[in-house]
Amino acid sequence: MTSPNHEPAIKFRNVSYQFDGGHELLRNLDLDIQLGETLVLLGRSGSGKTTTLKLINHLLVPTGGEIRVQGKSTVEWDVIRLRRSIGYAIQEVGLFPHFTVARNIGLVPQIEDWSSDRIQQRVEELMQLVGLDRQLASRNPGELSGGQRQRVGVARALAADPPILLMDEPFGALDPITRAELQREFQGLQQRLKKTVVFVTHDLREALMLGTRIALMEAGKLVVVLTPDEFLHSPEALVKAYVDAFGTDCKK
Amino acid sequence: MNVWHFVAQNHVEILELTLQHLWLVLASIFFAVLIGIPLGIFITRHPAWNKPVLGGANIIQTIPSLALFGFLLPAPWIGARADRLAILALTLYALLPLIRNTYTGITGVDRAVVEAGRGMGMTDRQLLFQVELPLALSVIIAGIRVAAVISVGLATIAAAIGAGGLGEYIFRGLAMVNNQVILAGAIPAALLAILADVSLGWLEKRLSQAK
Secondary structure: OOOOOOOOOEEEEEEEEEOOOOOEEEEEEEEEEOOOOEEEEEEOOOOOHHHHHHHHOOOOOOOEEEEEEOOEEOOOOOHHHHHHOEEEEEOOOOOOOOOOHHHHHOHHHHHOOOOHHHHHHHHHHHHHHOOOOHHHHHOOHHHOOHHHHHHHHHHHHHOOOOOEEEEEOOOOOOOHHHHHHHHHHHHHHHHHHOOEEEEEEOOHHHHHHHOOEEEEEEOOEEEEEEOHHHHHHOOOHHHHHHHHHHOOOOOO | OOHHHHHHHOHHHHHHHHHHHHHHHHHHHHHHHHHHHHHHHHHHHOHHHHHHHHHHHHHHHHOOHHHHHHHHOOOOOOOOOHHHHHHHHHHHHHHHHHHHHHHHHHHOOOHHHHHHHHHOOOOHHHHHHHHHHHHHHHHHHHHHHHHHHHHHHHOOHHHHHOOOOOHHHHHHHHHHOOHHHHHHHHHHHHHHHHHHHHHHHHHHHHHHHOO
16 A cells, blocks of 8 residues: 555665664665555564664664655654654553553643543543553553553554554563454554554564564664565575574464 | 750740751752752753762762851852851752752653653653653652751751851850750751651652652
């Protein structure tokens, strides 16, 4: 699925990122992320996938090249506006411990000055969408299970209805059963909402299940971008290594 | 007669001195908070200033209090009135715990929380007032508590330069070699310190439970 004028939602042009000290975390990345697709960044720790993600919402600034979001370079965007139009969900979730669930979810609407009625309505809507019991709205994050917290995180990322969603191993810290549950639900959610999603993971099964395309990264470089089907049948050495490592139970 | 009789007999003067003492402490804590908390916030945003600011406050701490009171005496305007001088000196001593606790309180906030906040598009101001300060508050109050207790003790020295407070009785008692007089100053001072410690400690606890 591509946008009307075939302009990718997010475009990486020869992007490099180097730490203030020398070590290059990312080298010469060229990548197009199409509107409405779920692009999975797959790779080991240190492959550069989280770095790539954070370059999109300008939490990191590229040392070389350019990232274009919705046609405009991230350097030209007003940082705050850019970030508020992108949902961000991380593995640790980072819920505000001193805010209730409702207040956490309603954060971006609140800083965007929505009316309190509108915020409340949206929070209720979202809690239902991500499968959270209404009663939990007045609870604090400390009282929730890991799975519930992650659902709040996703709801919070979706609150202002951003066109783009960035997710950094959101289900990585959960037990396998909860993880599978959330993956399935997210899949359903994606089909309904049709957001442009960039999803970081090191888990091939998750990538095959959730991704429209999979971008395999290694040591700061993009290796290949393939559909899940292509990925399973690719002769590329690194891809095969990945598939073998995960065993033959890789099914979509 | 024993201490309690002495206190009962001179309770008016003791009360007056206690109020003076309280005034010195409260004013200096007020200024220390006004200067120290913003400074603490500043060094979290500009880490290059970390060493100089904390180092500076640390050095002030090492100056013997009586000496500091002495140094400041010749200063224009400040040195003219003993209580102004005392308040300035006490403020300086209260700075380190306030700056340091503000700094550690804010930097101690869960990095994931700050990252999530920034990633969602909170401005630095919003992050500071809605996330970092509320979460750092109990640590900051702990800093105020330390500063208050130190101040109550140090304020007794203020009497040496004529700024009043309970130190008056202590110095008078030393000069007269009269224990009752000393205790009549020392006990209320100690009680004040305990009061500050307990009440701020309670506040600190309340705030850290609210998280």
